[in-house]
Amino acid sequence: MSDRLFGLIVLIASVAYFMAAANIQTGFLVDPVGPKVFPRLVSAIAALCALLIMLKPDDEPAWPGMSTWFKLLLALLVLVAYAYTLKPLGFLIPTAVAAGVLSFQIQSRLVPALLTGIGLSAGLFILFKFALGLSLFAVPRSWMGG
Amino acid sequence: METFSLLAQGFAVALTPTTLALAVAGCIIGTMVGALPGLGPSNGVAILIPLAFSLGLDATEALILMTSVYYGAMYGGRISSILLNIPGDEPALMTTLDGYPMAKAGRASDALVLSGVASFVGAMLATIGLMFLAPMLARVAYLFGPSEYFALYLLAFSTLGGIASDNQRKAALAACLGLAIAMIGLDNSTGMGRFTGGNLHLMDGVDFLVAIVGLFAVSEVFIFIESHGRSSAIGVKLDAITIPFKDIARSFGTMLRASLVGFIAGILPGAGASLGSFLAYMGEKAWVRDNSQFGKGDPRGVAAPEAGNNAAAGGALVPMLTLGVPGSGTTAVLLALLMTLNITPGPLLFTERPEVVWGLMAALLIANIVLLILNVPMVRIFVKVLSVPPWILLPGVCMVSFVGIYSLSGSYFDLLLMIVFGLLGYFLRKLNIPTVPIILGILLGNHMEDSLRRAMVISGGDWKYLFQSGIAIGFWIAAITGFVAPVFLRRFLKKPQAHKA
Numbered sequence: 001m002s003d004r005l006f007g008l009i010v011l012i013a014s015v016a017y018f019m020a021a022a023n024i025q026t027g028f029l030v031d032p033v034g035p036k037v038f039p040r041l042v043s044a045i046a047a048l049c050a051l052l053i054m055l056k057p058d059d060e061p062a063w064p065g066m067s068t069w070f071k072l073l074l075a076l077l078v079l080v081a082y083a084y085t086l087k088p089l090g091f092l093i094p095t096a097v098a099a100g101v102l103s104f105q106i107q108s109r110l111v112p113a114l115l116t117g118i119g120l121s122a123g124l125f126i127l128f129k130f131a132l133g134l135s136l137f138a139v140p141r142s143w144m145g146g
Numbered sequence: 147m148e149t150f151s152l153l154a155q156g157f158a159v160a161l162t163p164t165t166l167a168l169a170v171a172g173c174i175i176g177t178m179v180g181a182l183p184g185l186g187p188s189n190g191v192a193i194l195i196p197l198a199f200s201l202g203l204d205a206t207e208a209l210i211l212m213t214s215v216y217y218g219a220m221y222g223g224r225i226s227s228i229l230l231n232i233p234g235d236e237p238a239l240m241t242t243l244d245g246y247p248m249a250k251a252g253r254a255s256d257a258l259v260l261s262g263v264a265s266f267v268g269a270m271l272a273t274i275g276l277m278f279l280a281p282m283l284a285r286v287a288y289l290f291g292p293s294e295y296f297a298l299y300l301l302a303f304s305t306l307g308g309i310a311s312d313n314q315r316k317a318a319l320a321a322c323l324g325l326a327i328a329m330i331g332l333d334n335s336t337g338m339g340r341f342t343g344g345n346l347h348l349m350d351g352v353d354f355l356v357a358i359v360g361l362f363a364v365s366e367v368f369i370f371i372e373s374h375g376r377s378s379a380i381g382v383k384l385d386a387i388t389i390p391f392k393d394i395a396r397s398f399g400t401m402l403r404a405s406l407v408g409f410i411a412g413i414l415p416g417a418g419a420s421l422g423s424f425l426a427y428m429g430e431k432a433w434v435r436d437n438s439q440f441g442k443g444d445p446r447g448v449a450a451p452e453a454g455n456n457a458a459a460g461g462a463l464v465p466m467l468t469l470g471v472p473g474s475g476t477t478a479v480l481l482a483l484l485m486t487l488n489i490t491p492g493p494l495l496f497t498e499r500p501e502v503v504w505g506l507m508a509a510l511l512i513a514n515i516v517l518l519i520l521n522v523p524m525v526r527i528f529v530k531v532l533s534v535p536p537w538i539l540l541p542g543v544c545m546v547s548f549v550g551i552y553s554l555s556g557s558y559f560d561l562l563l564m565i566v567f568g569l570l571g572y573f574l575r576k577l578n579i580p581t582v583p584i585i586l587g588i589l590l591g592n593h594m595e596d597s598l599r600r601a602m603v604i605s606g607g608d609w610k611y612l613f614q615s616g617i618a619i620g621f622w623i624a625a626i627t628g629f630v631a632p633v634f635l636r637r638f639l640k641k642p643q644a645h646k647a
Contacts (some may be wrong), residue, residue, distance in 0.1 A: 006577055010319065017326060017341070025338045031599050032607030035333040035340060038595040039326065046322035052315040061576045064372045075371050076569065079364070079544070083561035086552060099541040105371045107537040116538050124545055134200050134553050 003057030010050035017043040071105050078102065090139040091128075096121035149277055156504030159206060160512055168203070168211040169509050173516045176218020181528050183226050185543060186235040187219035188475040188582075189362040193543060195355055195483050196550030205487045206502050210509040212483055213463075216476055217269060217513050220419060220459040221521045224261045224452055225528055229254060237419035237455040240427040244440065244447030251443050255525075256390040260445055261452040262521040263394055266514060267401040268453035272409045272460025273510045279413075280503075283468040284493040290469075292600035293612045297621035299594040302415040302471045304629035306583055314629065316579045324587015325594070327352050334596060347559040354482045354588045356551055356560050360567025361574075361581045363547045368572040370540045387525065390445070397449035400430050408454030412461020418474025419458040426454020460510070467491050467503065470593070475582040481589055 021036045021043070064072070082098040100117025104110065128134045159165065179190030191212055198208045223238030228245035241261060248257040290298070307317030330341045331351025342348040407429050408422035430450035431440045440447045462473030463480075470491040472478040484491055489502060496503055520528070551564050571581055598612075605611030613619055 002577060006573075014322075020341060024333070024340050026336060031335060032602040033599045035336050035338065038598060039329045039340065042322050042325045042329070046319055046326065049315045049319035049322065053319065056315070058313065058316075058578060061578065063576070068372055071371055072368055072572075075368065076565070079548075079565050079568070080562065082548060083558055083565065086548065086561070087556075087558075091549075095545055099545055102367060102371070102541040102544060103537045106540060107535070112537065116541060120538070120542050120545060124542070124549070128549055132197060132200055134549065136549070 001057070002060055002063070004054050007050040007054035007057070011047055011054070014043040014047040014050060018047075075102060075105050088140065090137040090143075091125050092121050092138050095124065149281065152281075152500060152504045153277065153508060155500065156506070156508035159501050159505030160210065160508035165207055165210055165505070165509060166512070168207055169214045169513050170516050172211045172214025173218045173513050173520055176215035176220075177222035177225075177517065177520055177528050178218075178531050179215060180219035180222020180238075181225040181234050181531050182222075182534065182539060183230070183232045183234055183532075185366075185539065186362070187216060187223070188358075188479050189366060189543070190219055191215055191476055191479045191483075192355070192358045193363050193547045193550055195479070195486070196359075196554045197546070198483075199486070200550075200553045205489055205499075206505045208483065208487060209480075209489075209502065209506055212480060213506060213510060214513040214516075216480060217456075217459060217510065218517055218520075219476070220269070220456045221262065221265045221517050222528060223455070224265065225258065225525070226532055228257045228261065228448070229529065229532065237423045237458070238451075239420070240423045240451035240455075241448060243427065243451075244442070244444050247441070247443035248445070248448060253390075253443070255387045256393060256445070257448050258525050259387060259389055259522050260393050260397065261448050262518065262525065264397070264401045264404070264449035264452040265456045265521065266518040267398075268405040268408055268456035269460055269514050269517070270511075271402075271405040272412065272457040273507065273514060275409050275457075276460050276463055276510075277507050280464050280468050281496055283464060284496040287468050287493040289617065291615070292597040292604065294615060294618045294621065295597040296594060296601060296612060297618045297625065298415070298469060298471055299590050299597070301621045301625040301628065302465075302586065302590070303583060304625040305414055306586060307580075308629040308632045313578060314633065316577075317583055318629075320574070320579050320581065320583035321587050324584035324589075325591040326587075327357065327584070328588045328591020329595070334592065335599065347557070352563065352588065353555070353560060354585070355486065355554065356564045357567050357588050358479055358482060358585055359547045359551055360564040361571040361584060363543055364564060364568025365571025365575060365581075367540050367544045368568065369575065370536055387523065389522075393445040393449075397446045400434075400446045400449045401453040403433065404430055404450040404453035405457040408457030409461040411454070412458030412473055413464045415465045415469075415471045415473055418462055418477070419455045420474075422458025422461070423451035423455035426457075427451040467495065467506075468493065471590070472586065475585065478582065478585045478589055482585075485589070 018040055021039045024035050026034055078098050078101045082094050085094040096117040099120040100113050103116040104113035125136065125138060129136050175194070179185050180187060194215060195212065198211055203211065219235060220237065223234035224241045224245065226232050226234040227238040227241040228249050231242050231246040233239040233242055245257050245261065248254070303321045307314060307321060330348055331339065332349060333340050339349050404426035407426045411422035411425050412419065427447065427450050430446060431437050434446060462477045465471045465473050466477045466481055470481065472481045481491065489495065489499065547564070548561060551560050554560070574581055601611055613622065
C-alpha cells in the first residue's frame, strides 16, 4: 500500500515536472537538444519507475505508531522553529531548547534531556566560536545593547 | 620514476606543520565518526564540510582533512562491529560476522588489533595502487569526449543501482529524483531559470551540501527518534591490548587477497566499500581450504572484510579523482567538497593542480600510519567513544548540521530546505529507497546534461553519435549489464544477516 501510494505521488509529480518543462524559456542560443529535453527524459524515466513500483510493490514497511508520529511531528516543528530563531535569538537559547527537546524525544527522561540541551549548547558554542572562529551571537543582539 | 618525483613534491606539501596537524585531526575525528553507530562516514564527512570551509582552509588542506576523516571512518567502523555486533558504518557489516563471535569468545582485543592491521594493509596497498593507477587512468580519460562521459555517468548510476541496492526500480527512481533536483536553477547554456517556481532562492539551484546533510544527517535524527535510540552501547569493557602475532601471520595472505579484491571493487564506479568488504569476505571464505570456522570467529573472517573495505575506500578515490565519478556514497560527498572548492576532478586536475593530487596522496600515506597508531595501541580511547549515548550524539549531530549549513549561506531558506530533505530522507529510507543515488544525481546532473548537449552540438543533433566510439559502447554495455545482471545474481549475492546480539 505504501509503495503504491508513493508510486502514485511520484507519477503525478513526474507528469507535473514534464509539463513544467514546457515553460522553460529557450533564449537565443539554442543547441540541438535545448534545456527541455533532459528534464523531460528524466521525468519520463521516473514515471516509468513509479509505474513499476506500483505494479510490484515491496512488503509494507514497519510504520511507527501514533505516539511516535506525534514525536516526529514535534521534532520537525522544533527543527523549523530552530531554523527561524537561530539568528534573531542568538545561538545559546534556541540550541539548548532544540537539543533538549530532541534528546527528550529519543530517550524520554527529563533531567538528562535538560543537561544535554544545556551542555550541547554551551559546548558547541565554545567550539564554534573560539575553536573554529564562526561569527555566532550568544544571545539576542538587543541584549548586548546593539 | 615519474611517480616518485611527483610523490616527493606531494610530501613537500603534506609535511608542513599545518597539513600534518590537519591529517592527524582528521584521522582522530574520522575514527570516532566511524566508531559511532548512527554516524556513518557519509554523514560524518558531510556535516564537517561546512565547518572545514569556515576554517578558511585552502583546497589542498581541506581535501587532506576530509580524506583523512574518510580513511579514519573506514578504520573506525570495525570497533562497534566487533564489540557490539552493531556495524559502525555500512561497510563494517561483514566484520560483525566473525568479529563479534571472536569478542564473545574473550578475544575482543585480538580482533581489534588484527582488524586494525588488516585495515592498514588494505588501505596502504590501495593508496599505492591509487598512486600508480590514477595517473594512468587520467591519461586514458583524455580520450573521453562528451558522449563517453554521458555513458560513464550512466554507468555510475546503473552499477550503483544494480549492485548496491536490492530493488532496481527504486534505485533508478532515486537517481531520477536526484537528476530532477539538479535541473532546478539556472541553465548553464541559456542562462534561463528552470523549475524555480519563481523562487529567487532556487535560481542558484539546490546546494548539494544542503541536500546531503539533510538526507544523511537530519533524517538520521528522525530514524533515531522512531527507534528510541535502541542501539545504545554503555558498559563496554576491553582487556589489555596484546598483539596476536599468530593470527596476523596466519591471515597475512588473506589480507593481501582481500586488498586486491576490495581495491578492484572500489574502482568500479558506484560500487564502493560495502561491496569491497562483501566480496572480500565471500571470496576468502571460498578460497580457504577449511572454512568451517567462518561466521564463528575465524580471524581470517575478521581480516578479510576489513582489508577489503579499506582497500575499496582507496580504490573508490581512483574514479573520483580521475573521472569525477564517485565510487560510493562517501566519495560522492568528497566530490561535493571538490566541487564546492572549485576543483574539477578529471584528467586536467593531474596536470594543472599536481600539488593537490600528490599532496593528497602523500597525506593519505601519512594518515594511514597515524591511523595504525590510533587504531592499535590507542584503540581504547575510541572504545570509550562508543559509550556516548545516542540521545546526546544525535541532537549534537543535528545542531552541528544546522550551524554548518547556516555558516555557509546564512539563509533560513537553506536551513528549511535541509529540514525538507531530512524529512524526505526519513520517508525514503522507510520505503527502502536508497539515498546515495539521489546525491549522485544532484552532483552529476548538470554534468550529465551538459555532456549530452555538447555531444549533440558536435553531431548536429544526431543521437547515434552517443554510440559511435568503442569506449562509449563499452560503457553502455557495462551499464546495462551492471543494472540487469544483479537481478539474476541476487540469489548468489544474498548478504548474510548479522547475528542476533
